[in-house]
Amino acid sequence: MNGAPILTVENLKARFRTKHFGVSREVPAVDDITFSIRRNEIFGLAGESSSGKTTLIKTIAGLVRPPLELVGGRAEFSFLPDAPTLHQASPAAVAKVRWRHLSYIMQASMNVLNPLRRISATFRDFALPHLGGTAGDFERKVTEHLALLRLDPSILDAYPHELSGGMRQRVTIALATICRPDFIIADEPTTALDVIVQKDVLGMIRSIQREMGSSVLFVTHDMAVHAALTDRLGVMYAGCLVEEGATSAVFARPRHPYTRHLIHSLPRIGDDRQRASLAGSPPNLADPPPGCRFHPRCPLAVQRCRQARPAMLEAEPGHRVACHAVEEGRS
Amino acid sequence: MNPLLELEAVSKTFTRGGLLSRRTVEAVKSVSFRLEDGKPEIFAVIGESGSGKSTLARMILGMHRPSGGRLRFEGKDVAALTAAERPTFMAKVQPIFQNPFEAFNPLKKLDFYLFMTARRFGGAASQDGAEQASDVALRQVGLTLDEIRGRFPHELSGGQLQRVAIARALVSKPRLILADEPVSMVDASLRMSIVNLFGELRDRLGLSIIYITHDLATAYYIADRLIIMRKGEVVEEGPAREVLTHPKHPYSQQLRAAVLTPDALSPPPQPTI
Numbered sequence: 085m086n087g088a089p090i091l092t093v094e095n096l097k098a099r100f101r102t103k104h105f106g107v108s109r110e111v112p113a114v115d116d117i118t119f120s121i122r123r124n125e126i127f128g129l130a131g132e133s134s135s136g137k138t139t140l141i142k143t144i145a146g147l148v149r150p151p152l153e154l155v156g157g158r159a160e161f162s163f164l165p166d167a168p169t170l171h172q173a174s175p176a177a178v179a180k181v182r183w184r185h186l187s188y189i190m191q192a193s194m195n196v197l198n199p200l201r202r203i204s205a206t207f208r209d210f211a212l213p214h215l216g217g218t219a220g221d222f223e224r225k226v227t228e229h230l231a232l233l234r235l236d237p238s239i240l241d242a243y244p245h246e247l248s249g250g251m252r253q254r255v256t257i258a259l260a261t262i263c264r265p266d267f268i269i270a271d272e273p274t275t276a277l278d279v280i281v282q283k284d285v286l287g288m289i290r291s292i293q294r295e296m297g298s299s300v301l302f303v304t305h306d307m308a309v310h311a312a313l314t315d316r317l318g319v320m321y322a323g324c325l326v327e328e329g330a331t332s333a334v335f336a337r338p339r340h341p342y343t344r345h346l347i348h349s350l351p352r353i354g355d356d357r358q359r360a361s362l363a364g365s366p367p368n369l370a371d372p373p374p375g376c377r378f379h380p381r382c383p384l385a386v387q388r389c390r391q392a393r394p395a396m397l398e399a400e401p402g403h404r405v406a407c408h409a410v411e412e413g414r415s
Numbered sequence: 416m417n418p419l420l421e422l423e424a425v426s427k428t429f430t431r432g433g434l435l436s437r438r439t440v441e442a443v444k445s446v447s448f449r450l451e452d453g454k455p456e457i458f459a460v461i462g463e464s465g466s467g468k469s470t471l472a473r474m475i476l477g478m479h480r481p482s483g484g485r486l487r488f489e490g491k492d493v494a495a496l497t498a499a500e501r502p503t504f505m506a507k508v509q510p511i512f513q514n515p516f517e518a519f520n521p522l523k524k525l526d527f528y529l530f531m532t533a534r535r536f537g538g539a540a541s542q543d544g545a546e547q548a549s550d551v552a553l554r555q556v557g558l559t560l561d562e563i564r565g566r567f568p569h570e571l572s573g574g575q576l577q578r579v580a581i582a583r584a585l586v587s588k589p590r591l592i593l594a595d596e597p598v599s600m601v602d603a604s605l606r607m608s609i610v611n612l613f614g615e616l617r618d619r620l621g622l623s624i625i626y627i628t629h630d631l632a633t634a635y636y637i638a639d640r641l642i643i644m645r646k647g648e649v650v651e652e653g654p655a656r657e658v659l660t661h662p663k664h665p666y667s668q669q670l671r672a673a674v675l676t677p678d679a680l681s682p683p684p685q686p687t688i
Binding site for chain 1: 463464572573574575602603604605606607608610611629630631632633635636656659660669670671672673674675676
C-alpha cells in the first residue's frame with residue numbers, strides 16, 4: 085500500500101476566536117499538524133473529546149466558518165489539481181467535489197436522513213445530481229450498490245424511523261459510497277451502535293473501502309476499533325498530533341507515553357491485571373500548558389518537557405512521535 | 416443471609432394505543448436475582464439497547480412499579496413503600512447516570528446538588544453539616560469541597576464531573592448504587608479511574624453496585640457477577656469472569672465474539688484493486 089498521498093496536511097493550524105463583552109479568547113484547536121493519507125488505506129485518528137479531532141476534519145474538508153479560522157498551513161487533496169485547498173475553492177467548485185470525490189459518514193444517522201422522506205427520496209436528493217443519467221439508470225445503480233453492501237432493496241421504500249439504528253447507519257454508508265468517492269471522512273460512525281452491530285458496520289466499511297480502493301479517514305476515540313479496522317493511526321492530544329504510524333506497529337510498540345497509556349489501559353477479557361489510570365485531566369485548550377502539552381500528566385516529564393515543545397520525529401521508519409523522552413532515548 | 420435486594424420474576428409491560436389499537440410491549444420478562452446483605456459486590460447487567468436494562472434499573476430505583484413479580488429491598492416490597500418510608504429508601508438506593516453533562520443543570524453550581532442531597536437524604540440539619548457531609552463524600556472519590564465549591568458543570572472535565580455525580584450519590588450514605596452506563600461518555604484516559612473507583616467503593620465502603628453496561632471488557636475487569644439480557648429476558652448469569660470466558664448461550668457467544676480487542680488484529684484482506 086505504498087501509493088501516492090491523496091491528502092497532504094502540512095503544518096495545519098486552526099483556532100477558534102470568540103469575543104464576548106470585549107474579551108477575546110483564542111482556542112488553538114488544531115496546532116501545527118502534519119501528516120498524509122495514501123490511496124487505498126484507512127487512516128485512523130484517535131484522541132479524546134476536545135482533542136481537536138473534529139476541528140481537524142472540518143479544516144481538511146474546507147468547512148472553516150467563524151468562529152473557526154485558519155491560521156496557517158495547508159491541506160491538499162491530489163484530486164483537486166487547480167484548487168488544492170478546499171476552503172479556498174469557490175462554492176461551485178466545492179459542490180462538484182463533494183460526494184463525488186469527498187464524502188462523509190457521520191455519527192448521528194438520524195441527522196443525515198430526512199425523517200419525512202423515504203430512503204429512496206434521500207438517495208435521489210443526495211446522489212442524483214452527481215451521478216446524472218435517467219431515473220431508471222439511477223434506480224438500477226442504487227439497487228446494485230445496495231446489493232454490494234448486502235442491503236435489501238426494499239429498504240428504499242422505508243422511512244428512517246422504520247429502520248433500526250444499525251440499519252440506518254448502513255444506509256448512510258451506502259449514501260456516502262454510492263458515487264464511489266476517492267476519499268471518505270468517517271466521524272465516529274459506530275459510537276452509538278451496539279457491539280454486535282458495530283462489528284458488522286465496521287466490516288462493511290472495510291469491505292466497501294477495499295472494493296472501491298478509496299481512502300478513509302476514520303475518527304474515533306475507541307482504540308479497540310482502531311486496532312480492528314485501520315491501517316495507519318494518528319493519535320491526537322490537546323490539538324497536537326503526538327504519534328503516527330502503522331496501526332500494528334503503534335499497538336505493538338507505542339512510543340508516546342499517552343498512546344502507551346491508552347493502549348495499556350484497555351481492559352481485555354481473559355487478562356486479570358490491574359489497569360492503572362492516568363492522573364489529571366486533559367488541558368483546557370484556551371490556556372494550554374507550555375512545552376509539551378502532555379507534561380502535567382506524563383510520568384517521564386523532565387524540565388525540558390515543561391519548556392520546549394517536542395518536534396514530530398521519526399522513531400522508526402514510518403513511525404513518528406513527538407516526545408522528548410523518545411528523542412533522548414529515555415523511552 | 417438476608418438479601419439486600421431481591422428480584423423474584425419481575426416483569427414490566429408497557430401499554431400504548433387506545434381502546435382499539437392497544438399494543439403491549441414486554442420490556443422486562445421475569446427477571447430474578449438477589450444481592451446478599453453483607454457481601455458487597457459489583458453486579459453487571461449487560462445487554463444491547465432495547466434489552467430492558469434501563470427499565471430494570473428504573474424499577475429497582477422505584478420509579479416504575481413492576482407489572483408482575485416481587486422486588487424487595489432489605490425485605491420490603493419497593494412497590495408498596497409508604498410515603499414516609501420512601502425518603503429512607505431513596506437515601507439507600509442512589510443512581511448515577513450515563514452523561515454527567517446532562518445530569519447537572521448547567522446553570523446551577525455543583526455544590527448546590529451536594530448540599531441539597533445532604534439536607535434531604537443525608538440527614539444534615541445545617542449548612543455546616545451539609546458542607547461536611549459533601550466534603551467527606553468528595554474525598555471518597557478523590558476530590559475536595561474546596562475544588563468544587565462555586566464551580567459550574569462546564570468548568571470540569573467529563574471525568575471530574577462523573578466523580579462529582581458519584582460523590583453526590585455517596586452523600587446520603589447509600590447501600591446500593593445503580594450506575595447506568597457510567598463510563599460510556601467519559602474520556603478514554605479517565606475511564607479506568609472511574610471503573611477502579613467502583614472497585615474501591617465496594618472494597619472500602621462495602622457498597623453494592625449494579626453496573627449497567629454494554630461494554631463487556633470493563634464488566635470482565637470489575638464485575639463479580641453478571642446477567643446478560645436480551646429482549647427483556649435474562650439469557651445467561653453467573654460469575655463475570657467465567658461467563659465472559661466461556662459463554663454458553665448463543666447470544667452471549669455472539670456478544671463475546673463481537674468484542675474488538677487489540678490482540679485480535681486480523682490481517683487485512685488483500686485489496687482487490
